Amino acid sequence: MKFNELGLSAEILKALDILEYKEVLPVQEKVIPILLDKKDVIVRSKTGSGKTASYAIPEIEKIDWMLNQPQVLVLTPTRELAKQVAGEFKAIGSYKRINALPIFGQQPIKGQITALKQKVHVVCGTIGRILDHIERGTLDLSMVHTCIIDEADECFKLGFLDDLEKILQTLPLCNMALFSATMNDDVKQIAGKYLHDPVEIQIKEAKEYNTNISLYYVKVTKENKMETLFHLMNEHKPSQAIIFCNFRENVETVFDAFYDEGYSCCMIHGGLDQDERLLNMQDFKKGMFRFLIASDVAARGIDIEKISHVYNYDCPTTAENLIHRIGRSGRVDRRGESYTLVLDTQMKYIERMEEELDTHFIETYAKKSVMSKELATSERVHLKDEKLSEQIMKLYLKGGKNKKIRPGDIVGAILENKNVTFEDIGVIEILEHQSYVDILNGKGEMVLEDLKKRKIKNKMIIVEKAK
Template structure:
């Protein structure tokens, strides 16, 4: 992919033009030799900013891994890999992360021969230590969300990882928040620092800030009333503890809301189900810990709701950064209990919001199907559309977003057609093979 073909890639991805930060990163990446540190707010497209030039440095004819992208969590690994695949660059890539056996990933590495790997520090170390990845041809390393990857909990793993890469030529660090010191073991040399953070403007000016007064310490009833008043828009509710996430999610479901829950400790399939269901419009509410405040690129989140106030300003910035991504607008709501206050640096921006008292509980128009076959079974999006129309009795206008993974697929369909699809496709074959078709709850 040549520089002049960027327009073709952007058109394919539905992006009209690159912003100033992306153009600056690409210019330094393509036409410089220095290491690069990029500081830019969440939602500004840093993943695309480094991927567009990086893939041009990689040899698509080689079977060797030539670049690593280090990320703090598996969701960001998966999403970044999805962005790379959607570019149509001709570069093979793979996500590597904990939560599944390293042996299974090794089989995929031997089969796919990726030139680019997105991975968490621990899993990348595992593959390098076992010789599953040849360290001698890796010339480029990207550390995404480096403020998180280089903090105390990751330092031993990151030091171990970087110490095993003798042939590195360039290092690229990206984050939405600055850090005072980059550890010596990163070995940054001549460095270009591209700082797009505005110190006085910690919040995106396209985000409206509201305070919602809660009459009692338990905020569940106020939360439900707020969500009713927000209608069919997409909302993320942030809480500080796993058990609070479960309690809140159960309460909202009993009220009749269609929710997704996202927290640490969930199985990988559960987490993927939850994110896909929310991102394709099959749920109006994502109830989560701060795990969802980083690494998730869901473009149409309208509202960020703080059930619990975040522990610090940095956490708040990352939470709010989930909305108003790219050129969109968004809202953030603070549920303020009897003895609580909106954090100081946003308090002056906050307006009082009083939820309506008699709104109906909003219902999403879509539902999500899990289909137990994927790319490795030679199943494409077109095959799934044909299956749902021919066997499930749908019209194409009743089918939404479809995502096909290696061994399974997700499809969004009109909610009122869900039971019809389950009934009509039971025992039916897709491309001559029987498969599981079930709703994602």
């Protein structure tokens, strides 16, 4: 099925085409019509199957651009996933001028409060910080027509059940959607209490894990574990790979070893500052690093297209952990490989996961090798949103509420250029001392040069391409 067979608007189809969304994936084919029909839904589908777009697309269609209050609330277990989901909404909704705001902890709440006073259509956030804003009275959910809980099982596993219920109790009557790769009793409890006659969808497969991924294990000792990992890297020469560890201390140990050997790498774990975590993930997604060493904080919902290999430096102890780790590779219809380093005492975990998933791990060995110079440098990855950025330019204006600038003032100045129409103007954000505006349809450079010569509110304003 093609997206143009779903009755979607021209604006969404244009964005999907630029983002290279070709065929409608199975989960999208089932979910999009249901959410467009304003029905509740429970979805169980493997990670990497296209779940985010399956709810972003119909919700963007339903948003009333004129309303200033949030109309869609997306709850996630991690800040990385909240940021990624918001980015997906903004990318797919770019030609509808949809503004999506990620909200999470360990980020200045004052800036979030300011951002929430703007025209925000979608709020994507972690449960703790969303509840914090609700209790402060800084997040108005009165116009929310859809609430989505992404990676629902992980939200409950992290102990957010009580806080989640407090959030749901503040919502108006609205559609509910639960998405997860796995389900548990807490998910069923929430579904029974807050969802009305939900449609249940399970994308059936022979096995519950992503079968696009080949599973291997390598027997190691504590003494040769790191050396074995290096040999695997040099043998496989992955385009991009994630190395998972069970503990933050091990993340730092592996990172230090890779860095000392000259490998192109970065790391994330729960002990890093929020800004550093987000920057490292962003740089890895852009292809600035070949290897990401991570704790399980990165195992959920992170969509990076060209990860060819996943390595478990520490053996996962449950099938669920394995599913979400290896799901970072083999996204959508790509093939991937997973290698798990196993001590003799850990073979019981491999056997247990084989039994639970009705699968088989293939034992393999690492060929001795020297470090490849190729792995010492990164290889830029061409991202989907880079293609979108060729059509959309964000402009920075040195002036905001302090100069009493309003969105209409910016629109008026832009439209003085007869070669620009209202359809070429995207999201406008007015802050205290600066403003931002997205220029669509490849007209950014023209508008930038034109605005440098025009007055806004009878004053010359500095205008630059946003960094």
